[in-house]
Amino acid sequence: MKPAPFDYVAARSLDEAVGLLGEDAKALAGGQSLVPLLNFRLARPDLIVDINGLSELDRLERDDGLLRIGALTRQSALERSDLVAAGWPLLSQAVRFVGHPQIRSRGTVGGSVAHADPAAELPVALAALDARFTARSPRGRRTLGAAELFIGPLTTALEPDELLIEIEVPRPPEGTGSAFVEHARTHGDFAVAGAAAVVGPEHAAVALLGAGPAPARAGAAESALVDGAEPGEAAMLAASPVEDGARRALIAELVRRAIEEAAP
Amino acid sequence: MLTGRSRFLDDLHPPGLAHLAFVRSPYAHARVVSVSVPQGAPGLLAVLTARDLEGRARPLPIQVPEGADAADEPHPLLAAGDVRYAGQAVAAVVAESRALAEDAAELVEVEYEELDPIADPAASDLELLRWQRSGGDVDGAFASADMVAGGRYALPRLVAAPMETRGALAYHDPARDLLTLWCSSQDTHRPLRNLSHVLDVPAERLRVIVPDVGGAFGSKGPLAPEAAVAAVAAMDLGRPVKWAEDRYENFVASYQGRGMEADVELALDGDGRMLAVRARIRADLGAYLLPATAIPPHTAGMLMAGCYTLQAAEVSVTGVRTNKVPTGPYRGAGRPEAAYFLECAVDDAARALSLDPVELRRRNLIAEFPHRSPLGFTYDSGDYGRCLDLALELVEPGRAAGEHLIGTGVAMYVERAGGSFEAARAALAADGRLVIHSSTSPHGQGHDTTLAQIAAERLHVDPAAIVLEFGDSALVPGGTGTFGSRSVTVGGSAVARAVDELREQCLRAAARLLDAPQNEISWGEDGLTAGDGRTLRLSDLAAAGALEAVARFESELVFGSGAYAAVVEIERATGRLTVRRLAAVDDAGTIVNPLLAEGQVLGGAVQGLGECLSEEATYDEQAQPTSASFADYSLPTAAEVPPIAAAFVESPSPLNPLGAKGIGEGGTIGTPAAVSNAVADALGGRHVDPPFTEDKLWRAIHE
Numbered sequence: 032m033k034p035a036p037f038d039y040v041a042a043r044s045l046d047e048a049v050g051l052l053g054e055d056a057k058a059l060a061g062g063q064s065l066v067p068l069l070n071f072r073l074a075r076p077d078l079i080v081d082i083n084g085l086s087e088l089d090r091l092e093r094d095d096g097l098l099r100i101g102a103l104t105r106q107s108a109l110e111r112s113d114l115v116a117a118g119w120p121l122l123s124q125a126v127r128f129v130g131h132p133q134i135r136s137r138g139t140v141g142g143s144v145a146h147a148d149p150a151a152e153l154p155v156a157l158a159a160l161d162a163r164f165t166a167r168s169p170r171g172r173r174t175l176g177a178a179e180l181f182i183g184p185l186t187t188a189l190e191p192d193e194l195l196i197e198i199e200v201p202r203p204p205e206g207t208g209s210a211f212v213e214h215a216r217t218h219g220d221f222a223v224a225g226a227a228a229v230v231g232p233e234h235a236a237v238a239l240l241g242a243g244p245a246p247a248r249a250g251a252a253e254s255a256l257v258d259g260a261e262p263g264e265a266a267m268l269a270a271s272p273v274e275d276g277a278r279r280a281l282i283a284e285l286v287r288r289a290i291e292e293a294a295p
Numbered sequence: 296m297l298t299g300r301s302r303f304l305d306d307l308h309p310p311g312l313a314h315l316a317f318v319r320s321p322y323a324h325a326r327v328v329s330v331s332v333p334q335g336a337p338g339l340l341a342v343l344t345a346r347d348l349e350g351r352a353r354p355l356p357i358q359v360p361e362g363a364d365a366a367d368e369p370h371p372l373l374a375a376g377d378v379r380y381a382g383q384a385v386a387a388v389v390a391e392s393r394a395l396a397e398d399a400a401e402l403v404e405v406e407y408e409e410l411d412p413i414a415d416p417a418a419s420d421l422e423l424l425r426w427q428r429s430g431g432d433v434d435g436a437f438a439s440a441d442m443v444a445g446g447r448y449a450l451p452r453l454v455a456a457p458m459e460t461r462g463a464l465a466y467h468d469p470a471r472d473l474l475t476l477w478c479s480s481q482d483t484h485r486p487l488r489n490l491s492h493v494l495d496v497p498a499e500r501l502r503v504i505v506p507d508v509g510g511a512f513g514s515k516g517p518l519a520p521e522a523a524v525a526a527v528a529a530m531d532l533g534r535p536v537k538w539a540e541d542r543y544e545n546f547v548a549s550y551q552g553r554g555m556e557a558d559v560e561l562a563l564d565g566d567g568r569m570l571a572v573r574a575r576i577r578a579d580l581g582a583y584l585l586p587a588t589a590i591p592p593h594t595a596g597m598l599m600a601g602c603y604t605l606q607a608a609e610v611s612v613t614g615v616r617t618n619k620v621p622t623g624p625y626r627g628a629g630r631p632e633a634a635y636f637l638e639c640a641v642d643d644a645a646r647a648l649s650l651d652p653v654e655l656r657r658r659n660l661i662a663e664f665p666h667r668s669p670l671g672f673t674y675d676s677g678d679y680g681r682c683l684d685l686a687l688e689l690v691e692p693g694r695a696a697g698e699h700l701i702g703t704g705v706a707m708y709v710e711r712a713g714g715s716f717e718a719a720r721a722a723l724a725a726d727g728r729l730v731i732h733s734s735t736s737p738h739g740q741g742h743d744t745t746l747a748q749i750a751a752e753r754l755h756v757d758p759a760a761i762v763l764e765f766g767d768s769a770l771v772p773g774g775t776g777t778f779g780s781r782s783v784t785v786g787g788s789a790v791a792r793a794v795d796e797l798r799e800q801c802l803r804a805a806a807r808l809l810d811a812p813q814n815e816i817s818w819g820e821d822g823l824t825a826g827d828g829r830t831l832r833l834s835d836l837a838a839a840g841a842l843e844a845v846a847r848f849e850s851e852l853v854f855g856s857g858a859y860a861a862v863v864e865i866e867r868a869t870g871r872l873t874v875r876r877l878a879a880v881d882d883a884g885t886i887v888n889p890l891l892a893e894g895q896v897l898g899g900a901v902q903g904l905g906e907c908l909s910e911e912a913t914y915d916e917q918a919q920p921t922s923a924s925f926a927d928y929s930l931p932t933a934a935e936v937p938p939i940a941a942a943f944v945e946s947p948s949p950l951n952p953l954g955a956k957g958i959g960e961g962g963t964i965g966t967p968a969a970v971s972n973a974v975a976d977a978l979g980g981r982h983v984d985p986p987f988t989e990d991k992l993w994r995a996i997h998e
Contacts, residue, residue, distance in 0.1 A: 036398065277994055
């Protein structure tokens with residue numbers, strides 16, 4: 032489990048990093064997914080562009096009504112942030128399910144998003160919060176929503192020469208509450224299924240983990256909740272597209288619990 | 296270890312060290328058409344294929360249990376004509392670093408012709424092992440029975456997953472013609488014997504050293520095939536060569552445990568008396584017979600009479616070949632399988648009789664010892680009823696229906712431990728140190744503490760004053776090995792004997808030096824004192840001349856036992872399982888060190904819980920491993936461990952001076968059976984095999 036040979040550059044600027052990325056190059060942030068893939072020789076880039084020195088990407092701040100999360104923000108920083116706990120509690124709730132403390136102290140929020148593991152928690156929470164994702168390439172910047180970004184398992188709309196640089200998260204509507212629940216076979220393991228919910232007067236957002244190839248919003252359940260449906264009823268709607276009976280039951284239960292726990 | 300001063304195999308960096316990596320088959324079954332070796336690569340030193348081993352190294356020997364027929368299908372060191380499992384080593388590459396060796400391994404071109412693999416043992420008619428035994432009038436018992444109950448029960452294959460993977464470092468000293476193998480192993484004895492066989496080199500030309508070992512759980516018993524290849528490479532190159540297994544190799548190429556299924560029938564009379572048992576055990580042995588592959592199924596078979604006063608028993612074992620890595624001993628090694636098969640059948644029988652499973656057990660427990668089981672084992676001592684009482688008292692049974700299904704399960708076990716021989720040398724060195732060389736060696740159990748305690752109690756000295764030496768075949772006396780819960784029982788008894796002999800020598804020497812009759816010398820904490828009060832300290836004795844005693848201890852098998860009980864909760868909506876409480880009552884005879892003994896129980900119980908909750912080595916239809924990393928193979932964490940109440944019943948064994956039995960495996964034996972019975976209880980009597988994943992339990996409830 033030693034990686035195949037590669038060249039390594041510690042990028043000193045965002046421009047340099049973006050200029051180096053491409054078909055045969057990979058950005059290294061926290062390394063919690065990339066390094067195992069390298070060691071298994073499943074990923075064999077010619078070049079590793081280490082972005083850990085780009086401090087401008089390591090920031091977590093409030094900008095008007097938005098939370099701006101630099102892509103290099105460590106998961107542990109998100110977990111410990113009072114700002115996040117007060118204004119975007121769903122992120123604090125979800126990040127605790129990411130691996131173990133050692134993993135969160137290295138792993139980055141941007142890495143979780145760009146890697147797009149279908150069992151990852153942060154993409155699901157960010158989808159429920161209507162987050163926007165900004166990427167840079169030599170061609171410039173562009174910003175995508177979760178539905179555009181997450182295409183499938185380990186697949187995003189990012190081009191090989193694009194680097195995710197920032198995530199902006201709008202403040203949840205006044206009076207909403209949130210919850211993240213999941214089932215993993217063991218603590219810190221990849222989730223089998225999970226659900227994120229943000230609910231309040233006139234607002235409902237429900238995102239599912241493990242119901243499909245990518246984080247998915249449960250639109251029918253959200254509409255039903257806004258129209259006054261009970262949590263159990265909305266949960267059934269959210270889970271109904273899932274074919275396997277056991278998984279459908281699990282997701283329905285997790286969604287129900289997320290909605291109930293989220294109730295402000 | 297906590298101060299970071301341990302030295303494990305991969306911490307050894309002798310000058311001139313070269314590193315070994317293997318080319319492993321991507322196919323589960325294929326003909327090896329050709330192997331093409333690169334002519335050069337950065338840092339490449341050598342490539343070995345099966346052809347290079349011809350006439351120089353034989354496959355590992357096969358240990359055949361008494362009365363068994365085993366196929367002559369030993370594990371080749373490197374694949375020759377065919378590969379039979381994904382991950383099997385085809386070529387060995389030696390280079391200046393492990394990374395360079397892995398790079399060069401990619402340049403070895405192997406042409407394969409794919410063959411159909413067998414993943415499902417039920418689809419295999421290739422027998423590797425056959426054994427059967429019966430005792431008593433089985434047919435008569437079944438003919439006279441009022442009821443026959445039982446079922447089919449299966450335990451999946453498991454990965455031992457020691458924190459430190461396997462590994463070996465070999466160096467051949469041409470001047471002395473001595474091959475030294477540092478080996479992450481459970482003991483020196485079996486690797487030494489295996490290496491002597493493989494290389495056809497007398498044991499005097501070999502030395503095996505076991506450095507600190509980060510866990511084994513049975514998986515580091517016999518010599519690893521890869522370690523033998525490292526030895527050949529070291530002889531070829533004249534340099535030390537190290538193979539430090541990585542985690543991926545450990546998943547695909549280190550032997551796995553369990554993988555057995557049984558059809559069990561119990562014959563009972565109308566009063567709930569068990570008359571006889573019949574069991575047909577099938578084992579998924581994998582591609583070859585490694586040295587110890589045949590042992591666990593045989594042990595499972597021999598223990599199928601359990602703790603009960605059966606008149607008759609008939610057991611057959613069939614081990615079939617599949618295209619998977621072979622199986623071998625994994626903590627419990629046949630004992631958890633036997634307990635699971637029999638104890639689940641007892642619960643099914645209780646339900647068929649509408650009898651409380653605890654009451655059915657009570658009516659049938661063996662109460663007189665020694666007891667000869669119809670399968671031929673002689674149980675030396677025990678108090679099975681007391682174990683059962685205590686387990687129930689500790690677990691606080693519960694049962695409920697509704698949104699949360701709660702159930703309670705119990706399981707009894709009896710296990711074979713000890714047996715064969717160990718040896719020890721106890722010496723009072725000239726500098727006054729008390730040094731004990733023990734033939735059993737630790738890999739996490741705390742031998743230093745336990746064996747020092749045994750010696751200290753007999754010599755009236757502080758345990759801290761005793762130095763234990765293990766793990767070097769050039770220094771320690773011969774022995775059998777560290778496995779089968781035998782270290783205290785057999786190794787500790789050898790230490791006790793050696794120390795008793797040393798004590799005699801000390802008394803004689805003191806009598807001489809003090810010019811006093813030996814029977815007037817008393818031994819106290821200050822030293823040896825004559826009748827008139829003159830005292831010699833041990834250091835005074837040592838100064839007058841070193842003393843040394845060697846002892847060997849051998850005994851028949853001893854039989855530990857226990858009762859486990861679990862309370863589980865299943866969420867009806869999702870099938871999610873929570874183990875609420877676990878009670879572990881073990882009778883390992885006289886307990887030498889309660890803290891370490893409890894540690895063994897808790898560790899074993901957690902491994903048993905892992906087996907219940909999440910662990911399973913899985914393969915797809917092409918026999919490709921699909922759980923070959925910790926991302927896919929989930930070990931339990933502290934968060935899944937319920938409160939465990941552990942207690943001991945102490946029925947001393949009459950077979951050794953310590954009265955000890957063995958405690959290394961009880962937790963893994965009792966836990967899966969107890970939890971499985973609790974799950975069946977919560978499900979209203981429906982038996983399901985582990986692991987109890989949410990989808991499996993949901994289907995049991997809703998389909």
